Each structure stands twice: as C-alpha cells, then as structure tokens.
Amino acid sequence: MTDDQGYGDFGALGNPVLDTPHFDRLAEESARLTNFYVSPVCSPTRASLLTGRYAYRTRVVDTWRGRSMMEPDEVTVAEVLAAQGYATGIFGKWHLGDNFPLRPSEQGFQESFIHRGGGLGQPSEPIENNRRYTDPILFHNNTQVETEGYCTDLYFEASFEFIEESLAAGRPFFAYIAPNAPHSPYHDVPEALYQKYANRDLSPILEGHSQDADTVARVFAMIENIDANLGRLFEVLERHGIARDTLLLYLNDNGPNTRRFVGPFRGKKGEVHEGGIRSPLWLRWPERLEAGAFSDRIAAHIDVMPTILEATGAALPEGVALDGRSLLPLLTQAEVSWPDRELIIQAHRGDTPQAGHHMMIRNQRWKLLRASGFANERPDPAIPFELYDLQNDPGESQNLLLSEPEIAKELEARYHAWFAEVSSTRPDNYAPPRMHLGATQPELVLTWQNRRGNRNAYHWLLEVMDAGRYEIELRWKEPTEVEAILFQVGTQTIEQPAASQVERAVLGSLSLEAGPLDLGMQAAKGDLPYFVILRRLGD
Numbered sequence: 001m002t003d004d005q006g007y008g009d010f011g012a013l014g015n016p017v018l019d020t021p022h023f024d025r026l027a028e029e030s031a032r033l034t035n036f037y038v039s040p041v042c043s044p045t046r047a048s049l050l051t052g053r054y055a056y057r058t059r060v061v062d063t064w065r066g067r068s069m070m071e072p073d074e075v076t077v078a079e080v081l082a083a084q085g086y087a088t089g090i091f092g093k094w095h096l097g098d099n100f101p102l103r104p105s106e107q108g109f110q111e112s113f114i115h116r117g118g119g120l121g122q123p124s125e126p127i128e129n130n131r132r133y134t135d136p137i138l139f140h141n142n143t144q145v146e147t148e149g150y151c152t153d154l155y156f157e158a159s160f161e162f163i164e165e166s167l168a169a170g171r172p173f174f175a176y177i178a179p180n181a182p183h184s185p186y187h188d189v190p191e192a193l194y195q196k197y198a199n200r201d202l203s204p205i206l207e208g209h210s211q212d213a214d215t216v217a218r219v220f221a222m223i224e225n226i227d228a229n230l231g232r233l234f235e236v237l238e239r240h241g242i243a244r245d246t247l248l249l250y251l252n253d254n255g256p257n258t259r260r261f262v263g264p265f266r267g268k269k270g271e272v273h274e275g276g277i278r279s280p281l282w283l284r285w286p287e288r289l290e291a292g293a294f295s296d297r298i299a300a301h302i303d304v305m306p307t308i309l310e311a312t313g314a315a316l317p318e319g320v321a322l323d324g325r326s327l328l329p330l331l332t333q334a335e336v337s338w339p340d341r342e343l344i345i346q347a348h349r350g351d352t353p354q355a356g357h358h359m360m361i362r363n364q365r366w367k368l369l370r371a372s373g374f375a376n377e378r379p380d381p382a383i384p385f386e387l388y389d390l391q392n393d394p395g396e397s398q399n400l401l402l403s404e405p406e407i408a409k410e411l412e413a414r415y416h417a418w419f420a421e422v423s424s425t426r427p428d429n430y431a432p433p434r435m436h437l438g439a440t441q442p443e444l445v446l447t448w449q450n451r452r453g454n455r456n457a458y459h460w461l462l463e464v465m466d467a468g469r470y471e472i473e474l475r476w477k478e479p480t481e482v483e484a485i486l487f488q489v490g491t492q493t494i495e496q497p498a499a500s501q502v503e504r505a506v507l508g509s510l511s512l513e514a515g516p517l518d519l520g521m522q523a524a525k526g527d528l529p530y531f532v533i534l535r536r537l538g539d
Helices: 021-029 042-051 077-083 151-168 191-198 213-239 301-312 405-422
Strands: 031-033 087-092 111-114 137-140 143-146 173-178 248-250 281-284 343-346 359-362 366-370 386-389 435-437 443-446 452-454 457-464 468-482 485-489 492-496 499-512 515-523 531-538
Touching: 021 213, 021 248, 021 281, 042 077, 042 301, 077 087, 077 173, 077 301, 087 151, 111 151, 137 151, 151 173, 151 213, 191 213, 248 301, 343 405, 359 405, 366 405, 386 405, 435 443, 468 485, 468 492, 485 499, 492 499, 515 531
Parallel strands: 087 111, 087 173, 435 457
Antiparallel strands: 031 281, 111 137, 137 143, 248 281, 343 359, 359 366, 366 386, 443 531, 452 457, 457 515, 468 499, 468 531, 485 492, 485 515
C-alpha cells in the first residue's frame, strides 16, 4: 500500500505520462474490484485495513495530535496470522502509535522495519534525520538504526530478506509493505527519475488543475521508483518458485496528494468525492484467481482482512467482530449471496468525530456525501449534502439532492444509525489509548504526533506501569531562546526556567506512582521542545 498515490497514477488506469510497467503487469495479471474505497487520509485507512473494522471503532479518528493511536485491544490481521504460524513483517509506514503498547511489535508483527509517526520529514522523526528520504534513520524492531539508500528501496529490500528467511525456516509469511512515498516532502526524490519527469510534458494530467508541475514531477519520480521495486518483488517470488502460491494485494491509502489526473473522477486526498477515496484493489494469485476476473460490487478497506483470512484459512478469535467481508467469492465465481450493502467513509480533524461532517455513504447505485472539509473540526452548517447516481454519473457532475429527496433521506438515516453504532463500540469511544511507561518501556519519546492540545499548552496521556524514579529530557531541533516552561506531572508541578541558546535540558528526578498519568506542558510564548523524553531511572 503506497502513501498518497492516487487512482490515476497508473498507466493501466489511463495515466498518459507516468511509466508504471510493473504496476500495469500487476493489474493485467490480477483479479480486481472496480468500485473499491479507502478513507480520505492515511491513518483511518491503515486502521481499517489491519482490523477489518471501521476506524471509528479503533480510536483512530485523524492523523496526528494523539488521534491516530489504535486501541491495543483491537485484533489485527497480523495477530491472527501469527497465531496460525505465519511469519509476519511490516516494512515502511505504521502510523498507528509509536510507543508501547501501540507499536507493530505489540500488534502481531514479529519483524518491523519502519519510520516513526506519519512519515520521514514529519515532526516525529529523529531530529538528526533532518527530513532525509535518502540514508534515513529508521527503526528495526524498535531500535533506531542508520541506513544507506533510498527509503522505498530499503523497505522492499528488508521485505525480501524477511521473505527469504521465512522460506528458509519453512514458514508461510505475511509481508505488509507500506512505503511512505510518494507522500511529501518532495525535496529528496530519486534524481534521475525526477529529471526524467521534469523534462516530460505533464500537461495531459494537469489540464484543469492548478498544481505545480515540478511537484508532480517529484511525485512521479517516487512512484516510478516504487514501480521498479514492485518489479524486484516479482523477481523474488519467481526466483523462489512461489509466485503462483502467493496472494499479492495492492491498494492506495487515499487519493492523490496533488490535484492531478484521477481517471473519470473528481477530488484528491482529504476529500470525499470519488477521487479522494477511490483506490484500485488488485489481487494477484495465479493458483486460485483468474487474471482479468473482476467484480463491480462496492467494497472497501474493511474487506481486506476478511479476504486474507479466507485465503489463508485463518480463523478469528472468539468474540472478534468485523465490519468487512471476504471478497474472494466475488472473484472466484462462487455461488454467494451478496445483497446490496452500504459503505460509509468519514474522516476530519478534531478529537471527536462529528455526525454528518465530511462523510459519504453509498450503496451500489447512490452516494450521499457532505464535503464539509477535512481540515475543519466542526462542519459549517451552510454546507449542504450532495446526492449522486454513481451508476450513471461516476464523475459526480449532477447533484440530485433536490430531485431525489426520499433516497437522500433514507441514506442519511442509515448513516446516522451507523454513526451512533460505531461511536458506542466501547466506553469513552474516542479517547486515545494511553502510552505505557515502566520497566517494559523505560523510555517514552513524546512528540507532536502523540500530544493533545494546541497554542503552547499540550498534554500526553500516559500509564505508569511501575512506580519509581523518572526524569524528563527536553530536546530542541537547534539552539533556541526558551521562555519558562511549566510541566504538570500528575499532582507535581516543575519548571524549566528561561534559558538562552538551549538545545537540551533534563528535569529530574521525579517519583511517580503506578497508574494513569497526564503530563502537561505550557509556556507563555517561545519555542516549546521538539521532543519530550521520559526515562526510567530505577525504583
């Protein structure tokens, strides 16, 4: 699953300027779903992909500020497959929590080779990485490591090593390859490929869009690099004689990160029109799925886990309920009852989802949406709903809200029933899980990714697992003029005094009791630390 690659970023789906020969081969050799949906942004898609459940059941509602940490009690596809004897590995982007017990290693992945937070070049990366995609600092099984090479190449190479080690051990494998490309920033891309697209006429895919051509050239350089790595993956599977027996799935996590060609649709990342939430779903499995087989039944990210479980014969633990269903019967021509269904997609900024805000619900024919803005924590009441007949108008050009009021009313009622149901999945449904601190995790790195609040007043939700002595280390990206900073650590208040040209400061030693702990940080003005690190000193 790539990051911010759009529906139209494949030669096989009509892009006239981007070279994707290996993606095109995958499309040709796969069975496919032609009406497949993801969320408009990444973390909700990743939560649904890994759990088979709507993201609002998992505590994941956004992409930052403590809103993209997945409830550790959720059962992932990796946990189920690991229990079946599969080797499980993740390579690239996780974006569902950086600290214990939220990391891949606690969620079923025996091997992890990832970056932290939402991506390289984002606020949760190690300061010394300095936004690098080339030779990046990554995390191998939770240990920070230096690397050499371009990030996408590194993820694929690690997955190849994992596959070969699994085969040598006689184990089936589940490899989740999720590069952070072609997500921004765009300054560090494969140079030769960038020059190729910088010198290519991109007007056919930018016509009607105001996007900067240089940015798109950089995005396309990253995509063609992914395509080359997909070709290397084909070679690995073929060299080991397992290409026919291996189910290879591909999807995007959301729409494209710039306004560019999206096939017959409209929209981009963060939007709930089709271009923001459509993805190909290609399933290549020569042993069982016929190349070219397809289904036009609507499907979504919640269906991927149950599809994998049926393919592997893995059983869900007792009491685990999924929102999705296996898509294999649609692609194997099996006799199956497949009544019409509704799919709901919703995501927007904020601690708590708002009913009717930036959402869509669709059945096989009709789609009701409200494009009230992903960036808004609450909807503007003046923004209306829209209704489209996607069977006859996939480009969403004719809003039929006024001419088909009964259809709109029925879909809206079904949406509200869904929203109420997913919002009551667990007590305090949208509160983020707490990050654990103690002997198991003696150091917590607290970042912009997992903090709550804003305007120079932030807090983190923690759980002290072991009473003892702890210290707080503050890190800035560069020497900084710092105003006094007040920390509220449970019932204790401590101060980092004003300082000149400070880059690192240590506050200790604190005596903490076991149990929930809220850590707050506040300053009247000035630059707050880039990282706050809690470290266990002992009993």
